[in-house]
Amino acid sequence: MSTITTINPATEKEIQTYTLMTKKQATERLESCHAAFLKWRELTHQQRAPYLQKIGQKLRDNADELAALMTSETGKLLKDGLTEVELCAAIFDYTAKTGPDVLADEERKQGVNGKRGLISYQPIGVIYSIQPWNFPLYQPVRVLASNLMAGNGCVLKHASICTGTGLRLRELCIEAGLPEDLFQVLVIDHDTSDQLIANPLVRGVTLTGSDGAGRHVGAEAAKALKKTVLELGSNDAYLVLEDADIETAVKFSVMGRLYNNGETCVSAKRFIVTDKVYDTFVEAFVAQMQDINMGDPTNENTQLGPLSSKEQFDTVTQQVNESVAKGAKILCGGEVPKRPGAYYPATVLAELRPGMPAYDDEIFGPVASIIRARDDEDAMRLANESRYGLGGGIFSKNEEYALRLARDNFDTGMIRINSFGAADPNMPFGGVKNSGYGREHGGFGIREFVNVKSIFLP
Template sequence: MREIQSINPFTEDVVWSHELLSPEDADQKVDLSFEVQKPWARLEESDRLGCIQNLGNLLLEKKSEFARVITFEMGKTFASALAEVEKSANMFLYLSEHFPKWNSYNEIEMPSGKHRVTFQPLGVTLGIMPWNFPLWQAARFAAPSLALGNSVLLKPASNVFQSSKLFEELALEAGIPEGVYQHLSLDSRHMDHVIQNQKLAGVSLTGSASAGKKVGEIAGAQMKKMVFELGGSDPYIIMEDADLDLAASKCAESRLLNSGQSCICAKRFIVHEKVKEEFLELFVKEMKHKTFGDPMEESTGMGPMARKDLRLDLHDQVKRAVKAGGEILTGGSIPDRHGYFYPPTVLVDVDPQSSIYQQEFFGPVALVNSYSNEDEAFELANSTPFGLGSGIFSHDRERAGHLAETRIHSGMSVINDYLRSDVRLPFGGVKDSGFGRELSPFGIHEFANVKTVS
C-alpha cells in the first residue's frame, strides 16, 4: 500500500505518514456513506443539530491540539491556526442555533391553493478541499450538508491529511454516526473514479480553475450538483480621496494573511496616480514590518509557505512579472535559511496586458498599478479571468458602495476594509472563480432538493 508524507514547512521534517486508499477502498467508503445517509436524514433535525453543536464544543475544547496539527502540517502561525479552529467551532455552534430558521419551509398562497417549498437532502456529497484552511474549508462545506441530512465524504489536499483525520475523529466523538462523515486518504489521481460513482449526488470543490474544469467535466457528464470556489486575483481600488494610512494598513494585512495563501486576500492594488507614491511609501513600510520565523512562536508575524514547490512556483511568477515590466520595491528573493519562507514582496507597474498579470499570485506578493480615471480603474479591476472578491477605499463610502455593486465583477466586495468569510454571509465568485455559494441561507441549500409540494 502506498504512503504519503506530511512535511513540516518550517523544519522541513516529515511529521506524519499516511497510507493511501485504493480506488476499491474508496468505493467501500462511498457504499458506506450511501448506506448510512437515509437513516441520518430520517433523524429529527434537532438530533442532527445536536451532533453539530457537540462538534463545535469539542473543537473549542481541543482547539490547541487541533491548531498545533494545522501549524505543523501547513505552516501558518499557531495564533492563526487557533483563530481558524475557533472560527470553525463558532460556525458549528451558530448553525446549530440558526439552521431551523434558515431551513424552514415557505408557504405560498395562490388562487390554486396553498403551496409549500421544502428542502430535502440530496444524498452523498463529496468535498474536495485545499490545504490553506484545512479545518475551515472542510467545516463550512460539511456543516450545512450534514444539517440537511446528507452524508459527507471529504478529500483534503495531501499535505493536510492529519488535520482531516482528526476532524473525522471529532465528528464521531460528537455523535455523528459512523460513515456519515468520512475522510478520504486518496491520491488525487483517483478522484475521477470517485466522482463517477453513481451513488454520489454532489461535489463541492475549492481549488484552481483548471481543477474545476476537470472535475466539472466529469461531474457534469454524470449530472451531479456542483459548487466550485476556484480562487481569485482580488483587486482593491484606492481612490484619490482614500484614507491612505488605513488603506495601506488594511491592504498589507490582507495581502499577508496566511502568508498570502488565501483565495480572498487582496492581491492587486489599483491606485489613483495622484496618490500612488504616497500609498506605496506607506504600503511598502507595512509589508516590510511583518516578521517571519517559527510559526509556533508568539512573536512570529508570518509563517512559511505550505510547500517547497509552491514557493518555487511563486518565485518563478515574480521573475516573470519583472520581465513583464514590474519593479521590485521590496522582497522578491528566496531567503537563505531553513523553512519554505518567501518575503513580503511588492511589484509595481507589471504590464496589465501580460499573461503573468492574469494569474493568481498565491503567496505574499502584491501587484501595484495606477490609474488616471475611474473607467480605467474598473477596466483594470475586471481585466483578469477571476471574480471572487474586491475592495474599494474611499472617503465617500456611499458612492464607493454603489461602484462596488455596479462596476466590479466579483461575488463579494468590501469598502474601506478587507474581505473575511463569515457564516452569516454568502461566499463565492463569478467567472473563473467558480459558481454556487457557501455559507448563509443562500449557501446552505446548494446541496438540497428544493421541493415544491402543492
C-alpha cells in the same frame, strides 16, 4: 501500495506517512456513508442541530492541538490557526441555530388556481467534498456543517499535505457523537477521485481550488450529471480611490496581502491605485511591507510564516521571476533568505502590465501587485478586466460612493469597503467568472445540495 508523507514547511522535517486507499476501500467508505445517510435523513432539523453544537464545542476543546497540527502541516501562523478553529466552531453554532428555519417547509398558493402548495427542502444523499490545504479545518467544515444540517452525508478528499487535519476532524466529530460513517475522509489519488465522482451514490460535488482544478472536476461531474459548487482562485483587486484615507488603505492592504501567509483565495492581491494618491500610498505600503517580521510560525511575534510547501515556494518564485523578466520592478522583497523552510519574503511589484503573472494570475503567497490607474473610473475598469471575480475591496472616504461602486459596478461576489476580512458565517461566500459558482455560508450554502421539492395540494 503508494503512500504520501506530510512535511513541515518551516523545518522541512517529515511529519507522518499515510497509505493511499484503493478504489475498493474508498468505494466501501462511500457506501458506508450512504447507509448512514439513510438513517440520518430521518431526523428532523431540530434533532440534527445538537450534533452540530457538540462538534463545535469539541473543536473549541481541542483548539490548541488543532492549531498546532495545522501549523506543522501548512506553516500557517499558530495564532491564525487558533482563529480558524474558533471560526469553524462558530460555523457549526450558526448552522445549528439558523438551519431549521432556513430549511423549514414553505407554504405557497399556486398561482394558477390559488390552491395550496408546499415547498420542502429535502436531503439528496452523499456530497463529495474536495478541499485545499490553505485552511485545513475551515474548508471542509463549511461544507460539512451545512450538509449535515440539510440531512446529507459527506465524504472528504483533503489536500495531501494536510491529511492529518482531515483525519483528526473526523475523529473529533465521532467523539462529539456524530454517527461514525456519516462523515468519511478518503486518502486517495486523483484518478480514484475521478472515479468516485461518477459513482451513483455521490449526489453532489463541491471543490475549493484553482480554476484549473475547477474545470477538471466540473467536467467530470457534468459527465455524470452531478451538481457542483466551485469556489476557485482569484486575483482580488483592492482599489485605492482618489479620496482614500491612505493610513487606512495601507493598514488593511498589508493585512489583506499577508493574512495566512498570503495563501488565501480572498487575499488582497492587486492594488489598483489612482494617480492622485499613487506615490503616497506606494511609499507607505512598501515601508510597512519591508518591516514585516518573517520567521517561526509558532512564535507570537512572527507576522509571516513559510509557504505551505517547497512546491508552492517554487511556484511563487517562478511567477515573480517571470514577471521581473518581462519588465516588472521589485520595490521590496523578492530575495529568498538562506535558511531551511519554504520561506518567501513580503514582496511588492510595480510597473506591471498584461502578460505578466503578477498582473494576470493569482500569486498564492506574500506578493503584492501595484497597478497604476488614471482615476476612479479607470481603477474600476482595471479591476473588472480580470478573468477572476471572487472578492475585492474599495478604499474611499465617501462610504456611500464606495457602496454604489461595490453594488453596481464591481464584478465580484464579495467586496470589502475600507477593511479586510476572509469569511463570516452570516454572509454568503463565493464568486463569479473564473472564480466559480455557487455560494456557501449565510443560509445560501445550506440549500445548495437539497431537493427543492414542490408539492401541489388539491
